């Protein structure tokens with residue numbers, strides 16, 4: 001494709017060179033440049049893409065988009081733009097033939113529940129016989145086949161490329177998670193969203209957004225891009241704010257929640273140990289719903305999916321069956337071990353609200369104690385510290401025993417992170433133990449488990465690796481739990497006492513009360 005055609009609708013200044021050249025691909029990372037590429041230099045948080053222009057040219061880049069003045073050898077066309085990330089999104093959409101114009105795109109945003117809602121919607125659409133694409137934290141899918149992708153919401157270039165592949169594969173509907181990072185960094189600019197869904201907003205990612213107001217504004221951007229329908233949780237204060245703001249928009253609002261004033265609401269709710277049942281009231285009528293997920297949060301997530309199904313004219317019986325067919329989502333309230341005496345649940349709760357919701361759900365059906373194993377992933381600095389303290393307080397309030405450990409400590413000092421969390425546990429009057437090594441923490445929790453107790457392991461959910469320093473180490477909680485419980489069952493309590501004693505020797509941090 002000619003560079004002049006790709007940039008025809010892009011506001012830019014040609015600094016040098018002739019744009020009548022053939023472009024065979026686009027790259028925003030010099031390491032991914034191929035012969036004939038257009039390189040887009042982005043000013044990043046860690047480094048500056050403008051520093052890698054020479055490298056990109058050496059690797060075969062034939063033209064460069066910049067957002068600041070640079071010295072580049074003569075002959076290479078250089079185009080200056082105001083915002084390189086936005087330019088990348090526009091050029092990528094043009095280069096791949098604007099694929100979202102040819103599909104039904106559903107964007108799900110909010111702090112918690114995005115992944116779950118995308119899976120619930122996928123289940124309804126598949127039940128309705130549609131060809132579905134899915135993009136999110138656990139990777140992407142094209143008509144059920146897994147596709148590896150980076151980030152919850154991939155960078156615009158990769159996103160448009162993926163949309164194009166979906167279009168070629170005959171995908172009719174694509175349901176995707178839209179993170180606040182993506183909205184802030186323009187990854188989804190120039191994607192045409194038919195429907196936007198807003199779940200809730202509670203503190204998270206404040207190291208990037210700095211305030212809840214900015215965080216909300218980032219999320220709200222999705223609804224500037226929707227063309228047909230906005231589905232919003234009206235029981236959430238920020239959802240209500242969004243509904244007020246969207247009053248004068250073309251795309252109508254369909255609200256959901258527990259309150260009967262919502263367009264889609266639930267009554268006769270029963271949250272049981274492994275499922276939830278309720279009656280959904282919709283403009284198309286009412287229907288009994290049964291989902292394989294426990295807790296109010298999944299009633300909300302299911303209501304969002306029902307609202308979407310109803311907005312598409314899908315019959316209530318198809319919606320009912322689709323939701324019922326989804327028997328689980330990896331790492332979301334997933335029972336990874338269960339016998340007559342004990343149960344071990346793995347969940348991806350990694351915010352203060354998510355942890356509180358999951359703990360209160362588990363508490364409601366635990367006949368014994370709730371033993372929580374968790375760490376907190378969060379940036380350095382005041383926002384990360386607040387998050388760790390707040391999640392510590394939630395654990396101290398709702399768990400009988402908190403076993404505080406590492407999440408993905410990356411290059412942070414794990415001992416300091418754990419101290420920040422345990423300070424919160426202590427403030428809430430909770431009882432805790434702490435281990436830097438997450439596997440030891442899990443073993444310790446399992447060794448403490450008495451009949452009727454439930455061990456809840458949160459933070460990593462579906463992940464099968466742990467990021468320690470810059471090393472990505474294998475870490476599969478389901479396997480760790482099952483290996484330990486198998487040993488426990490085979491050897492009886494004797495072996496467990498010896499494992500327990502060995503672990504007590506390796507305690508790295510002074511125990512709490």
Ligand SMILES: CC(=O)N[C@H]1[C@@H](OP(=O)(O)OP(=O)(O)OC[C@H]2O[C@@H](n3ccc(=O)[nH]c3=O)[C@H](O)[C@@H]2O)O[C@H](CO)[C@@H](O)[C@@H]1O[C@H](C)C(=O)N[C@@H](C)C(=O)N[C@H](CCC(=O)O)C(=O)O
Pocket residue numbers: 028029030031041042043044045046047048049050052150151152153154155179180181182185
């Ligand atoms: C904080 C954040 O979002 N960072 C994103 C940002 O990185 P950055 O600005 O730090 O990039 P940088 O490393 O400074 O590099 C600047 C530019 O130089 C380029 N470069 C760099 C080195 C080199 O040798 N050559 C080169 O060309 C880079 O490709 C980049 O274009 O721009 C990069 C390029 O698009 C993204 O890959 C990167 O996402 C990183 C991987 C990330 O982890 N982001 C997370 C926080 C994120 O986005 N999370 C949300 C979901 C969160 C949730 O819901 O919980 C998500 O959607 O995944």
Ligand SMILES: Nc1ncnc2c1ncn2[C@@H]1O[C@H](COP(=O)(O)OP(=O)(O)OP(=O)(O)O)[C@@H](O)[C@H]1O
Pocket residue numbers: 110111112113114115116117137152177199200297298300301331332333347348349350353354355357358461
């Ligand atoms: N509606 C909800 N409200 C509050 N917490 C929720 C809700 N749904 C799920 N959670 C909690 O959040 C965790 C993550 O859920 P899910 O993956 O669906 O959310 P997400 O928004 O996609 O998060 P991420 O983008 O980080 O993957 C769950 O494991 C659960 O603990």
